[in-house]
Amino acid sequence: xxxxEHLSLEMECLTLFQSNxxxxxxxxxLEKRLGRRMSDLEPILEGLTAQGILQKTGEGALAYFRYKxxxxxAEFSFTSELEPL
Amino acid sequence: xKVSTGIRGLDKVLDGxxxxxxxxxxxxxxxxxxTTLGMQFLYKGIVDHNEPGIFFTFEEFPDQIYEDMKSYGxxxxxxxxxxxxxxxxxxxxxxxxxxxxxxxxxxxxxxxxDGKRIVIDSISLFEYLSNEAGEKGRSILYTVxxxxxxxxxxxxxxxxxxxxxxxxxxxxxxxxxxVIRLSLxxxxxxxxxxxxxxxxxxxxxxxxxEHIYQITDSGIYLLxxxxxxxxxxxxxxxxxxxxxxPKLDSLLGGGMAKGAVYMLDTNSKANYRHIxxxxxxERVKAGNRILSLLSSTQTITELKALMDLYGINxxxxxxxxxxxxxxHYNRPFPAGWEGSVFQVQDMKxxxxxxxxxxxxxSLIKDNHEDWFAYYDLSTIFNERGAEYVLRSFAKETAFARxxxxxxxxxxxxxxxxxxAASFLERTSxxxxxxxxxxxxxxxxxxxxxxxxxSKPYLLESIDQKPYIRLV
Ligand SMILES: Nc1ncnc2c1ncn2[C@@H]1O[C@H](COP(=O)(O)OP(=O)(O)O)[C@@H](O)[C@H]1O
Ligand SMILES: [Mg+2]
Numbered sequence: 157x158x159x160x161e162h163l164s165l166e167m168e169c170l171t172l173f174q175s176n177x178x179x180x181x182x183x184x185x186l187e188k189r190l191g192r193r194m195s196d197l198e199p200i201l202e203g204l205t206a207q208g209i210l211q212k213t214g215e216g217a218l219a220y221f222r223y224k225x226x227x228x229x230a231e232f233s234f235t236s237e238l239e240p241l
Numbered sequence: 242x243k244v245s246t247g248i249r250g251l252d253k254v255l256d257g258x259x260x261x262x263x264x265x266x267x268x269x270x271x272x273x274x275x276t277t278l279g280m281q282f283l284y285k286g287i288v289d290h291n292e293p294g295i296f297f298t299f300e301e302f303p304d305q306i307y308e309d310m311k312s313y314g315x316x317x318x319x320x321x322x323x324x325x326x327x328x329x330x331x332x333x334x335x336x337x338x339x340x341x342x343x344x345x346x347x348x349x350x351x352x353x354x355d356g357k358r359i360v361i362d363s364i365s366l367f368e369y370l371s372n373e374a375g376e377k378g379r380s381i382l383y384t385v386x387x388x389x390x391x392x393x394x395x396x397x398x399x400x401x402x403x404x405x406x407x408x409x410x411x412x413x414x415x416x417x418x419x420v421i422r423l424s425l426x427x428x429x430x431x432x433x434x435x436x437x438x439x440x441x442x443x444x445x446x447x448x449x450x451e452h453i454y455q456i457t458d459s460g461i462y463l464l465x466x467x468x469x470x471x472x473x474x475x476x477x478x479x480x481x482x483x484x485x486x487p488k489l490d491s492l493l494g495g496g497m498a499k500g501a502v503y504m505l506d507t508n509s510k511a512n513y514r515h516i517x518x519x520x521x522x523e524r525v526k527a528g529n530r531i532l533s534l535l536s537s538t539q540t541i542t543e544l545k546a547l548m549d550l551y552g553i554n555x556x557x558x559x560x561x562x563x564x565x566x567x568x569h570y571n572r573p574f575p576a577g578w579e580g581s582v583f584q585v586q587d588m589k590x591x592x593x594x595x596x597x598x599x600x601x602x603s604l605i606k607d608n609h610e611d612w613f614a615y616y617d618l619s620t621i622f623n624e625r626g627a628e629y630v631l632r633s634f635a636k637e638t639a640f641a642r643x644x645x646x647x648x649x650x651x652x653x654x655x656x657x658x659x660x661a662a663s664f665l666e667r668t669s670x671x672x673x674x675x676x677x678x679x680x681x682x683x684x685x686x687x688x689x690x691x692x693x694x695s696k697p698y699l700l701e702s703i704d705q706k707p708y709i710r711l712v
Contacts, residue, residue, distance in 0.1 A: 175304040178321070179330035180339075180346065189302070213346070220335050 165192065166200050173210060173223035180220045243445070244292075244358070244395045247285025248278070250463025251421075251437070254452060259419065260444035262393050264386045266364075266413050268400040269423030273435065274456050275399045277313070278423070279360035280306070281460040282397055284315050287325045292357035295327045295350055297336060299366045303328040313460045324354050333366045337381060340388045351392055359389060363399040364413070379412050386416055418443040424451075434696060437463055455694065464693060482613070482647045485523030486516070488711035492686050492695045493671070499611075500645040501670035501690050502638040506654045506662075510677040513651065514547060516684075517615065519707035520649060522551035524613040525558065532601065534567040536617035536651070541566065541574050541582075551706060565604070569624050590629050597637065605644050612646040618665070619653055627661055635668050675700060684711055 168190065173179060183201060187194045201221050204210040210221045243258035252258050259265055269275050283294030298306060306328055307317045320326035327350055331339075339346035350356065367381045382398075389396045400413055414420050419442035426434045436451035454463040481496035490496045497503055507513045524531060525548075535541065548555040558564035559581040568574070571586045583600065585593055605612050616637075621630050641648045650669065654662035666672055672688040685697040698711035 172302075176302055176330050178303055178327050180335060181330065182332060182335060185332035185335070218335060218338055220331075 165196060166204070168192075169197070169200055169204060170209065173204075173221070177223050180222045182218060182220045184217065185220075245285065245290060247281045247283075247289070248454075248461050248463050250452065250454070250465055251439075251461075253465055254437075254439055254448045254463070255442060256446040256448075258445075259395055259442070261395055262390060263418035263443065264389055264396045264398060264416075265419035265421060265442070266400050266417040267397045267421045267423070268402060268413075270402040270425060273423035273425050274454070274461055275401075275423060276301070276306070276309070276362055277456060278421075278461050279362055279397050279399055280310055280315065280317075281313070283326060283358055283360060284310075284317070284320070284460075286358045287320055293325045293354040294358040294360070295329060295354070295356045297329045297331055297359065297361045299331065299333050299336075299361075299363065301330070301362070303330045313458065315460075327354060327356075334370055336361075337367070337370065337385070340385065347388070348392075351394070356392075356394060358396065359394050360397045361385070361399060363401050365399075365401040379416075382413060383416055414441060417441070423454075453694075453696065462692065483523050483527065485519035485707050486709060486711065488698065489673070489684070489686070492693070492698075492711075493689055494691055494693060497647050497649075498670065498690045499647055500642045502641055502648045502650060502668070503671040503673060504650045504652055504665060504669040506652055506672060506674040506687075508653060508655055508676045511675045511682055513675055515702075515707065515709045516673075516675065517649070517651070518547045518551055519709065520613075521548065521615065522553050522707070525553050525563075527611070529611045529613040530563050530565070530605075530608055531558075532565045532567070532605075532612060532614040532646075534614075534616045534620060535569070536620045537570060537623070539617070540572055541578075550708070569620055590625050593625065594633060597633075597640075602640070602644075605646060612644070614641065614646055614648045616648060616650045618650050619656070622657060627657065630657075631661060631664060634665065638668055638670075 169186075172186075172190070181189065183194050183197050186192070186197055186201070190197070201210060201212075205212045205221065209224060211224045212219055212221050214220060242261040243252075243255070244261050244263075245252050245258045246255065267275050267278060280296060283296055286292040286294050296306070310317055317326060317328060321328065329350065336347065342348075351359075364382060364385070367385070370377060370381055385398075398413070398417065400411075420440045422438045422440055424436050424438070426436060435454050435456070437454050438451045439447045439449075448465065452463050452465055454461055456462075481490075481494070482499055483490050483496040484493070505513060505516065521531065521533075533544070535544070545555050555564060556575060556577075559566075559575075559578045562581060564581060566574075566578075566582045568582050568584050569586050571584060574582050583596070585596060588596060618630065618634075638648070650665075652662075652665060654665070654674075657665070666688065669688070670690045671686070673684060674687050675682060675684045677683075682700040683697040684700045686693065686695040688694065701710045701712050702708060703710050
């Protein structure tokens with residue numbers, strides 16, 4: 157259950173950055189835009205950054221995330237994680 | 242050097258455009274078209290002038306903007322792929338930090354695509370960046386203006402209307418090189434008028450006043466408040482077909498365009514008799530031959546009385562074969578008119594089609610004179626059905642155009658339904674609308690071939706020809 161929730165928020169963040177390749181946003185900014193708690197977003201954004209999907213620039217409250225060049229993650233597949241409709 | 246705004250009318254208001262490197266505030270209430278105008282400035286800059294641009298959005302997601310702007314046929318993602326455009330979603334505090342930073346994100350973005358124009362949507366959010374009341378927000382805007390100037394960027398700063406004290410000049414207006422204001426006003430309670438006003442622009446002459454604009458399928462379209470546009474078209478008189486209603490002619494830039502199809506949209510309460518009478522009379526005087534489709538309410542006797550009022554002897558014209566009628570109701574007509582009345586009541590739709598295509602075509606082509614046609618479309622709707630109208634109308638208008646015959650089509654848009662009405666409107670070159678509201682009748686040009694539209698005018702009865710006047 158915990159994992160499922162985690163996945164869906166991860167999907168939400170991933171989709172957001174994929175469809176907005178020029179979104180540069182802080183965790184606080186994303187909290188407002190997505191209506192999600194910062195404490196929930198933080199591990200996910202850090203995780204996506206560690207996987208090389210997002211790029212993090214700066215430190216602290218002003219650190220912002222953006223989507224990394226699609227070429228880098230072209231192999232990444234998440235469709236298997238999607239729930240059937 | 243002037244930078245074109247991407248809106249022809251606005252360039253005229255600004256005597257060519259925005260002086261290059263200016264920071265201009267674009268303000269207005271929600272829904273007035275600020276985001277649209279801002280994006281049009283960038284889009285046209287790229288497509289028409291090869292000047293890359295960057296759009297910063299604080300509240301909207303870029304993908305929402307890609308989607309919204311498709312409504313104007315603008316493919317923003319394509320321009321991003323070509324490195325001509327960036328739609329940046331960012332928080333105001335991050336943008337500010339990255340503008341001030343040495344080789345920050347802002348500088349990188351501008352360099353990456355060699356940006357010449359930027360839009361910030363909206364600077365209203367800068368105000369909330371500080372805890373101290375006001376002061377900080379102001380100095381932020383000042384900093385932002387200096388930075389974009391340093392990069393030589395021509396910029397639009399979008400400002401949401403705050404409904405604050407309107408008697409004070411907002412601080413933004415002092416800092417900016419220019420101010421463009423969009424408003425949406427109620428007009429006589431029946432019609433909302435969008436207006437644009439340039440209240441300040443350093444380094445250029447401006448045409449003062451509130452200019453009407455429309456949001457169309459291809460973006461913002463601005464009509465100049467002054468007579469300038471009209472005057473230019475009036476000089477083009479030989480191509481113009483006068484309506485006999487002076488104000489209407491002037492709204493149409495001199496008259497109807499020759500070979501164009503105009504729709505007169507009436508509601509059942511509106512009296513359009515004098516509009517039609519004035520136009521007929523004017524056309525007869527100009528020596529046109531006339532083809533008239535009689536309606537169920539307009540008999541030949543009634544038309545004769547109407548033309549008498551304008552000093553036109555319709556009997557004579559019919560006998561001289563200068564006035565022809567298409568009759569759907571098998572009503573009697575005066576002696577001597579035999580060759581001028583086409584009785585089509587027994588014709589099936591296919592036969593009627595053939596009649597128009599063969600009989601009318603050869604009639605018009607054999608008489609090498611200018612023709613004017615009056616077509617009561619309600620009659621065709623009633624007698625031949627909506628399907629027939631939708632199938633044949635585009636063909637008929639194309640034919641009229643090809644022979645240079647100017648056509649006035651009478652229709653009640655409300656009665657024919659939204660879909661048919663929008664089809665007819667698209668197919669026509671121009672639309673006049675007349676309607677009754679309370680104890681007044683109004684008339685408005687809502688479409689014309691050269692893109693001019695008018696505000697609604699009161700239609701007043703007068704006791705001399707042409708018996709009506711627009712005020
Ligand atoms: N193709 C179109 N034709 C006419 N109006 C449109 C079209 N597309 C969008 N609009 C309207 O344009 C208006 C202006 O939107 P927008 O530019 O976002 O205004 P603002 O940024 O000032 O809030 C919206 O109310 C929308 O309904
Ligand atoms: Mg907007």
